[in-house]
Amino acid sequence: MSQDWSTSVTHVDKSVIIETAVAAMNELLELLRVNEPLWFEAPSDHGRYTLRRDSYDMIFPKSNQVNTSSARFESSKDSGEVAMSATHLIEMLVDVNKWKEIFPTIVTKATILEAIDAGIFGGLLHLMYQKMHILSPLVAPREFFFIRYSRQINSSTWVLVDVSYDFITQLQDSVPTRSWRFPSGCIIQDISNGKSTVTWIEHVQVDDKLSTHRLYRDFVCGSQAYGAKRWITTLQRMCERFAFSNGLIATPTNELEGVIESLEGKRNVMNLSQRMVESFFEVLCMSDKLDFPNPSEYQNSGVCVALRKSDGPHQPDGFIVSAATSLWLPFSKEHLFNFFQDEKRRTQWDVLSNGNPATVVAHISTGTHPGNRISIIQPFVPKENKMLVLQESSIDSLGAAIIYAPMDLKALLSVVKGDDTTKIPILPSGFVISTDGRASRGTNGASTSSNTGSGGSLLTVAYQILICRSQLTTQLNMESVATVHTLISSSIKKIKAALDYYD
Numbered sequence: 277m278s279q280d281w282s283t284s285v286t287h288v289d290k291s292v293i294i295e296t297a298v299a300a301m302n303e304l305l306e307l308l309r310v311n312e313p314l315w316f317e318a319p320s321d322h323g324r325y326t327l328r329r330d331s332y333d334m335i336f337p338k339s340n341q342v343n344t345s346s347a348r349f350e351s352s353k354d355s356g357e358v359a360m361s362a363t364h365l366i367e368m369l370v371d372v373n374k375w376k377e378i379f380p381t382i383v384t385k386a387t388i389l390e391a392i393d394a395g396i397f398g399g400l401l402h403l404m405y406q407k408m409h410i411l412s413p414l415v416a417p418r419e420f421f422f423i424r425y426s427r428q429i430n431s432s433t434w435v436l437v438d439v440s441y442d443f444i445t446q447l448q449d450s451v452p453t454r455s456w457r458f459p460s461g462c463i464i465q466d467i468s469n470g471k472s473t474v475t476w477i478e479h480v481q482v483d484d485k486l487s488t489h490r491l492y493r494d495f496v497c498g499s500q501a502y503g504a505k506r507w508i509t510t511l512q513r514m515c516e517r518f519a520f521s522n523g524l525i526a527t528p529t530n531e532l533e534g535v536i537e538s539l540e541g542k543r544n545v546m547n548l549s550q551r552m553v554e555s556f557f558e559v560l561c562m563s564d565k566l567d568f569p570n571p572s573e574y575q576n577s578g579v580c581v582a583l584r585k586s587d588g589p590h591q592p593d594g595f596i597v598s599a600a601t602s603l604w605l606p607f608s609k610e611h612l613f614n615f616f617q618d619e620k621r622r623t624q625w626d627v628l629s630n631g632n633p634a635t636v637v638a639h640i641s642t643g644t645h646p647g648n649r650i651s652i653i654q655p656f657v658p659k660e661n662k663m664l665v666l667q668e669s670s671i672d673s674l675g676a677a678i679i680y681a682p683m684d685l686k687a688l689l690s691v692v693k694g695d696d697t698t699k700i701p702i703l704p705s706g707f708v709i710s711t712d713g714r715a716s717r718g719t720n721g722a723s724t725s726s727n728t729g730s731g732g733s734l735l736t737v738a739y740q741i742l743i744c745r746s747q748l749t750t751q752l753n754m755e756s757v758a759t760v761h762t763l764i765s766s767s768i769k770k771i772k773a774a775l776d777y778y779d
Contacts (some may be wrong), residue, residue, distance in 0.1 A: 629764060
């Protein structure tokens with residue numbers, strides 16, 4: 277993706293963009309207002325609604341935007357209650373940096389290319405770029421250049437609509453366009469007490485089946501990967517985290533064990549952990565393909581490897597190698613999450629602990645579920661007592677994640693005291709767990725959603741290692757690939773053995 281984003285919107289372009297934005301807003305409002313005949317409930321997934329294609333095409337006739345034989349439509353609608361006022365929520369959604377923060381597991385890049393005056397129509401109108409990616413390097417990312425238009429409908433209701441627009445296609449990585457967003461977005465209605473009801477619609481045309489690994493194909497092609505439910509579920513989870521961060525929900529005082537005594541220190545640790553999570557999911561896309569020879573014995577191992585130079589004080593200075601692999605396991609996401617969460621079982625999967633136990637020094641709740649928390653962990657390493665581990669774990673109805681990074685004791689103490697967290701280098705590794713997207717057979721032979729826990733789960737294991745601070749050599753490249761491959765292979769073997777699973 278080129279960073280030279282100059283849109284040069286002319287007067288004619290502006291009028292067409294405004295016209296497109298207003299039409300998209302009207303379409304979204306109609307899609308939100310009408311159920312039958314436009315929407316029907318997916319038979320295999322209670323509560324998930326999909327557009328009835330023939331009815332939609334009659335009311336909103338459009339030409340195909342992704343002109344390939346393998347292109348397909350995805351559509352979904354979902355709603356939920358969110359622990360944030362409508363005013364505050366819309367402010368976060370229209371601020372590109374806060375929008376990225378509130379969807380760290382979905383949005384890996386986001387930029388406002390140009391702000392446009394919507395004139396008599398009012399509201400905010402932006403030309404934007406977005407890159408979306410989830411779960412694993414085996415899932416193809418999606419890129420969109422689009423118009424975002426938000427407007428207040430009445431004293432307690434706001435609407436935000438996104439719609440693809442062909443103003444900058446020459447800068448896209450893939451030609452022709454393989455992702456196109458039809459009018460999509462949300463309506464936010466304030467229900468007092470600092471809460472809102474949000475209804476979300478996602479409607480896209482994509483061609484990513486062949487570029488998505490078969491392990492995730494059912495999940496992606498079943499509209500579960502990037503569908504409305506993921507946006508709503510992530511929004512609910514992050515708004516809950518925000519409420520805990522700002523002290524809006526009281527947490528037990530004994531959580532911090534005297535380590536973090538002030539609200540400012542707690543919020544600072546949560547900010548650092550948020551940056552750790554964002555950094556992990558940005559790297560997980562692994563768009564920086566390996567730019568040195570990949571030994572033939574590793575090419576078909578299922579391990580993705582990428583190399584990059586660190587790009588700022590927020591990462592350790594030097595060359596970093598990232599590696600990830602994904603696999604299916606016949607366990608529910610809750611079972612896997614509880615396994616990785618259990619500090620007593622950490623030695624069964626953490627190859628870097630060398631079998632030594634670890635102690636949780638303090639933890640901070642980030643949600644009502646006991647597994648949603650940030651932990652400060654002290655590994656028992658002989659002759660080394662100045663290294664800690666910062667870990668954030670999170671679980672919701674769609675999946676879970678456990679992200680962690682080694683932290684110098686001095687750096688972590690400075691965070692607790694309220695010092696600036698943006699300059700503290702952090703290099704996270706972790707696990708991402710999701711349902712497998714496959715409909716499993718119930719006892720009566722009926723198809724049921726795997727979200728019920730009756731199916732298996734998809735697990736992604738990802739590591740990052742600083743390999744050198746100076747000149748990179750071919751020999752060091754090869755050694756680094758071998759080291760990280762051994763590390764990740766060893767981890768998978770330990771995890772399977774601990775779970776008593778041998779395929």
